[in-house]
Amino acid sequence: MKRNIFVIYVLLGLVLSSCNETMELVEENNIVKTSLSFETYGFQTVNTYTLYDEYTYNLSINYRETEQIDVFVEVDTVALVDYNNLYEKNYNLLPSEYYSLAENITISDTETTIPVLFNVKKIIEEIGIEEAANYVVSLLVQPTIDSLTVNETGGGVILHVLVNEPVIEFSQNTLNVVIDDTTSVSALTMTGSFGFDGFDISNVSANENSERVSIYNSENGTNYMELPSLNYIFNGLSVDSVSGIMSSDLQVNVIGLEADSTYILPIDLSSDLYTLEPETIYYVVTVKPTAPEYEAIFELSTLQIVTGGYESTQVSFDFAKVASLLNTTEDELKNNIVLYGINTDELSFSTTYTAGAPGFWFNSDGNVGSYSGDNSMMYVEYKDDGKFNIGQFPNKSEAGEQHKVSLAMVYNGLMVRFNINLFITYGNYDLTASGPVDDTYTGIPIQFDIDDAATIFGVTTAELKGNMALYAQNAGSIAKVSTATDPGFWFNDEGDVCNWGTDGCAIYITYDNDKTFNVGQFPGFTKSGDVYNYTLILVYNETNFITYNITVNIT
Structure with missing residues (x-):
């Protein structure tokens, strides 16, 4: 009867500490240590990996007294049966040939570790990875003296053995970054984590694979360009064994790449020993133009x-x-x-x-x-x-x-x-036209010789006439489209090109023939004593210029 009551207490501990078959570890100060107990108790998952031959899982016993005592740990089949019934499970007891632990343990201080050694290689070979997930080890700590009791809640454990593939898992398969087009070097890192001991980075390789660029674009509906080899240095893989983090490190130089464009670099990961998730990671780099914005x-x-x-x-x-x-x-x-x-x-x-x-x-x-x-x-x-x-x-x-x-x-x-x-x-020449107020558009001729202009340009007259244009100088720009008889311009009283009849329209100047410019007035605007200054530009072959500063005196 006493044994049955104790089993009920153990199961109560399992119920309280188990959720979805995963026990939440209870901190030491949550247990009143008036008796013998496990530091962590109840249903526990023992994660081991296929790359291990053996794996040690440590159980710690809490003991409140300072007196040295001996205890032993025994298999508890009753607790396993009750656990299966309570949670509608069908776990089997792992045979003792697949693990070992000390028969007697001497407690000489407040805490003693009990190692449970699992023969992982034997489990894989004889039971199999999938089938091993159906086995547990149910243990109960027992004192060797009658005066010491076992804590009703924390005296039992059920160890669920899981044999896992050693997986290195990256948190993302694609790293998307935006880099200013003025950045010479930018360091990019993708990280993968692993939860097993004994990781050896030499068993993992990482290589660029340009063939995956088109595959990625096809699968994702993108049109990314391959990151040119001259614009990056792939530093390979590194590892921090303490934190269990593996890093893939890349240095990118975007100088010379097209702004507002996106580039991609696929890296294939492979290993004969470890499982890699995913097997390909992608660096995606978008080049952001940093040219300033102007209103x-x-x-x-x-x-x-x-x-x-x-x-x-x-x-x-x-x-x-x-x-x-x-x-x-x-x-x-x-x-x-x-x-x-x-x-x-x-x-x-x-x-x-x-x-x-x-x-x-x-x-x-x-x-x-x-x-x-x-x-x-x-x-x-x-x-x-x-x-x-x-x-x-x-x-x-x-x-x-x-x-x-x-x-x-x-x-x-x-x-x-x-x-x-x-x-x-090629030259700057001053010309003057003088005449009385006129309301009839009658022009005043100004002497001009195209042969002289051809000589200044160093070409023949025929060549100049075949590649000639007439422009006009505004206060801050060059007017190229005629607004008077072509080629020619209307000007306002401020010296800028205008259209006929607009406010301030005062004077027109046109190319009359190979010998003269013709200067006329807008009716009703000019008056005696007015003086106007304008600049015409004789253009040869679009980029060669002679300027004529024309002063118009209204007498």
Whole structure:
């Protein structure tokens, strides 16, 4: 009767400590140690692996007294039968030839470890991996003296032996990363975990497999490109045995890869000893463009002859519009002008002024530079009310060259970009037309000789006429589309190209023949004493220019 009561207590312990057949380990301070008990008790899973010949599972006994005593552990078949009945299981008792433990244990301190040695190799060979999952070892600790009792809850254990394949499991099969296109080297790591002892990384291999790129794309509906071998270094596998973590390490250099594009690198994992889940991992790298965002981009152009000094020409822009784009007022912006020089990599800025502040010298390669006879090519300086002064380094340019530089106006974390084009002309000539107020569109001829222009360009007249165009200079741009009789332009009283009849429309200038330009007035607008200044551009073969500064005097 006493034995039956004890079994009931043991089963009660199993019920309290078992959930879905998995016992929650109970901390030592949750047991009142008035008697003999296991440190952990109830139904327990013993995980061992196929790569082991033997595996030791340690049971610890708690004993409250300091007096040395002897105990023994015996097989408890009654507890197993009752457990199967209670949980509707059909576990079998593992025969003793498949494990061993000491018959008698001397307790000489507050805790003693009892090793249970499982013969894993024998279990696999004679029982089999799947069948072994149906076996348990049911044990009960017993004292050798009558005065010592066994804790009714913690005196029994049922050890469920599971023989597992040694699995290395990666938490993800694909690592998706986004890397800025300015990042030279980025270290990427994927990790896999394992829960068994004796892991040897030399039994695992990892190799790139480009053939899987198309397979991945087909299965996932993507169109990723293979990561070029020049853009990565695969450092292989490493292991931290203490934490049970294996790492796959990759270094990626995205310089030179296409921005807004995605690349993939498949790595095949293989082992004759371990199971790898998955067998292929993928590094997926998306290259993010880091080029700055601009609220707007203004194109400004001007023309100059080769100069031996630092003379400048002025280009203007819509200052009110820029202030609005930068989310401020004109007055506020005027008092807080900040410019950045934009280098040709389109990513880096120069914030230290190298010309008259705020302004920059630029080198022949278009990057911001300091004033230097060796490298400086042109400068851009801001002047009041939306104007830039543009000039050259003396005698550095040649006729026919085009210099393009960029800068940004910055305010409130916003930026507006200005691309400034400086065209070096073959010549710059002044012409004058004078005449009374006229309301009949009658033109005033200005002498001009196309043969002279051909000579300046170094070509024949016929070649020039076959590849010729007429442009006009606005305050900050070049007008290429005629607005008067082609080729020719209407101009307003501020010096810019306009359409016929628009506000301020004042003067037209057309190419009359090979000897003259024709200058006329808009009826009812001009008056005696008015003086207008305009610039026509004779263009050969799209990139070669001669400018004519035309002054119109209304008498």
